[in-house]
Amino acid sequence: MRITCIGGGPAGLYFALLMKKADPAHEVRVLERNRAGDTFGWGVVLSDQTVEALHEADPETAAQISDAFNHWDDIAVHVGGRSIVSSGHGFCGIGRKKLLNLLQARAQALGVELVYETDVPDDAGIDADLIIAADGLNSRLRQRYAATYQPDVDLRRCRFVWLGTTKLFDAFTFDFQQTEWGWFQAHAYRFDATHSTFIVEAPEEVWRAAGLEAMSKEEGIAFCEKLFAKVLDGHPLISNAGHLRGSAAWIRFPRVVCKTWVHRNDRGIPVVLMGDAAHTAHFSIGSGTKLALEDAIDLARDIRANADLSTALAAYEAARSVEVLRIQNAARNSTEWFENVERHARLAPEQFAYSLLTRSQRISHENLRLRDANYVGEFERWLAAQSGVDAQVPPMFTPFKLRDVTLKNRVVVSPMAQYSCEDGVPGDYHLAHLGARALGGAGLVFAEMTCVSPDARITPGCPGLWSDEQGEAWRRVVEFVHRNSSARIAMQLGHAGPKGSTCVPWAGGEDLPLPSGNWPLLAASEQQYLAGTSQVARAMTRADMDRVRDDFVAATRRAAAAGFDWLELHCAHGYLLSAFISPLTNRRTDGFGGALDNRLRYPLEVFAAMRAAWPEDRPMSVRISAHDWVPGGTTPEDAVEIAAAFKAAGADLIDVSSGQVSKAQKPVYGRMFQTPFAEEIRNRAGIATMAVGAISEADHVNSIIASGRADLCAIARPHLANPAWTLTEAARIGYAGPVGLEWPRQYLSGKGQLEREFERQRSAGVAAAELANKALGV
Secondary structure, rough: OOEEEEOOOOOHHHHHHHHHHHHHOOEEEEOOOOOOOOOOOOEEEEOHHHHHHHHHHHHHHHHHHHOOOOOEEOEEEEEEEEEEEEOOOOOOEEEHHHHHHHHHHHHHOOOOOEEEOOOOOOOOOOOEEEEEEEOOOOOOHHHHOOOHHOEEEEEEEEEEEEEEEEEOOOOOEEEEEOOOOOOEEEEEEEEEEOOOOEEEEHHHHHHHHHOOOHHOOHHHHHHHHHHHHHHHOOEEEOOOOOOOOHHHOOOOEEEEOOOOOEEEEEOOOOEEEHHHHHEEOOOHOOOOOHHHHHHHHHHHHHHHHHHHHHHHHHHHHHHHHHHHHHHHHHHHHHHHHHHHHHHEEEEEEHHHHHHHHHOOOOOOOHHHHHOOOHHHHHHHHHHHHOOOOOOOOHHOOOOOEEOOOEEOOOOOEEEEEEOOOOOOOOOOHHHHHHHHHHHOOOOEEEEEEOOOOOOOOOOOOOOEOOHHHHHHHHHHHHHHHHHHHOOOOEEEEOHHHHHOEEHHHHHOOOOEEEOOOOOEEEEEEOOOOOOOOOOEEEEEEEEHHHHHHHHHHHHHHHHHHHHOOEEEEEEEOHHHHHHOOOOOOOOOOOOOOOOOOOOHHHHHHHHHHHHHHHOOOOOEEEEEEEEEOOOOOOOHHHHHHHHHHHHHHHOHHHHOOOOOOOOOOOOOOOOOOHHHHHHHHHHHHEEEEEEEOOOOHHHHHHHHHHOOOOOOOEEEEHHHOOOOOOOOHHHHOOOOOOOOOOOOOOHHHHHHHHHHHHHHHHHEEEEEEHHHHHHHHH
């Protein structure tokens, strides 16, 4: 096979040498526009997983690379005059130039033809059976065939410069400096016996305000030396980007995602993307070179395994695109963390450092414990002390207090519609359903959205609080919870608005109108939730607003009389009050439409009236949709303003959900996918938040609470499957209490057995966990 690799970076070189090693008969050449000795940047980082893959692919190259590695285990976080160190992270650093020289020498030794100072603007003159486009993040081949590859290039918010220094860092070091213009941060690590990489980064608006855009390269370096003087310890910063002038060395990171990676040109030759030409991952997770080398390994393997080249290329694209997406998702989380240092800097240094370590969601609380149990133990003691507990306690089991209500732990049974009432009256089902979950260990149990009037219901099976009979039925549930558990119980009040008068999901289809017996619907503006199917809701008049507001107040008084500990107002998911807030559903031209302040007027009016009727010593929260996931809808930026408005009106906590406002929504799902919205509201609006959505393990809850992303975690579907989810997860992670954990005395005989079973599983899984920890990499 005749193979031409365009680009002499790690991807092109490594693929070339692997193919030549696999079959010396292959004609393999690498075309590089720079000179043989040219390279830019300083050190690169590889994970233990990648090193193992290198050893399997070509032991000789791997041995040479490993001999040149600088290895360290520690991460040091410098912020607010503190230095916080954790260990067990396992990094390997090597100079980029050294890595290229090793790959070049190995490729030449195997017979690869290396051609330097050859500019290749396109593939027109290349005669080969396979062309590898490894020409970097500004790939001209990717651009030439953009219609096939469909690249998505997102320039990120921060500016950064890649420098070096003679200061030899003992740990991977993050140094944060607050200036009059905003926050700057440095990412520093040693990669050989004489030098360290030193990357300086700041949001573009901070970078511009500091005047760096107008500085010469030398002035910019001097600025950074002065700013990071303490961590540099008198050592200089060095640039090897001699081809760049002025502030051109400061760039914004381009995140590259391609829909497809293989194109056949007009001569039928496959042109295959590899490395940064196909994808990029932000330097803060150190995976760019890792992905490039793994691309090369996988494509070489797929070609060896398949006699048909087309089959091999399809296998390569299918496998690599999935792996790259996983890394890019983690990189996106990490990128956004560093873009918002100002938000995180409001945390105490201990929590700031923990948040940094877990920023990508690839490192969880228990994974961090495997790396450095002493660090996690000390952090858990510190965090528990913030809640007045003098013990080492997993974050999810620390108490939480709002007003005069204290929750024993941070786990919440999310409000989940059960559609099991008759005439809005909760019966034995609700007593068993909510009672079982209160006995299951959660700190707070929510009743499902309860409607304030008959026409506020979603379905005929929804519960209500518009009558004294319903209030007494709810009192029975509340008294059972208080008498038999240490859990607190919350009422969520709402009005379905344009999403009402529908079938119970298992008896006609979710969101579909009743076949008969429908009731009139109200909305902010005339609306049909399901186009051509749903009932048309009419726009509310002022009289309607007064009546509905008063319905909420009457239901609030009944909730207080029933003994609920906590009250929540439902302003999310396209229901009535949500329909006022979202610009997708509020098209009013009066004082309740238009700008966000106007759209919030009625929901705030309802909230204020409820707060006045609700006991002062009990908390109130508000559930909002922080993102409509539709262009032109509510955004996370809007959500911060919405939360701040409810805070000013007396809300104690924001329950942060998203979506369900429009059927046109396109959510980006994933583990804990809504938690970033809760974090942004918590740390920008300065109000407690509850995270919800794809939170399914103790590890998720511990990581969210420990990092300051939210104050409570609402668990929905896992609580449907297991009412004792909290007790089960405590046993799974080896926590026996007593802080934040109470087993019903009737169930104590099962506690020890469950704990022993999970202990056996943990013991059997130690070796596997350690391997998984290595696989997570940097």
